[in-house]
Amino acid sequence: MFIFVLSVKLYDILETMTHIDDPYDGWEALKMMFEARDLVRKLHISNKLHTIKMEEGSQLTMLLKFIKEFKTQFVAMGKKVEDVVLIQIVLNALSPSYEDFIQTIIAQDALPSFEKIVSKLLYE
Numbered sequence: 001m002f003i004f005v006l007s008v009k010l011y012d013i014l015e016t017m018t019h020i021d022d023p024y025d026g027w028e029a030l031k032m033m034f035e036a037r038d039l040v041r042k043l044h045i046s047n048k049l050h051t052i053k054m055e056e057g058s059q060l061t062m063l064l065k066f067i068k069e070f071k072t073q074f075v076a077m078g079k080k081v082e083d084v085v086l087i088q089i090v091l092n093a094l095s096p097s098y099e100d101f102i103q104t105i106i107a108q109d110a111l112p113s114f115e116k117i118v119s120k121l122l123y124e
Helices: 002-017 023-051 060-076 083-093 096-107 114-123
Strands: none
Touching: 023 060, 023 083, 060 083, 060 114, 083 096, 083 114, 096 114
């Protein structure tokens, strides 16, 4: 399967490059091909992050691991993820039994960092 997918991708690249005479145009075509894929990947990851929801009784550690893995994927794409975005995602994903925790975080004068919120969730 992997070899087939690699062959198809390589074929797409070669097909595009055979019609280009100028090296600059070739690099621009490659750039456009891969940037489009990065955008689709970013949108897919972003959508997953904003739609996750922790079910009542499920493990908090799994939710936090899931969010941290997606953060790592964004960083690997060269995209910075602000703490406030991660905090919003975590608070929105928590199950209803965490409502008191959510209200406590929201009521604070200054928003704690993502890591502090994770720490509080794990140790409370």
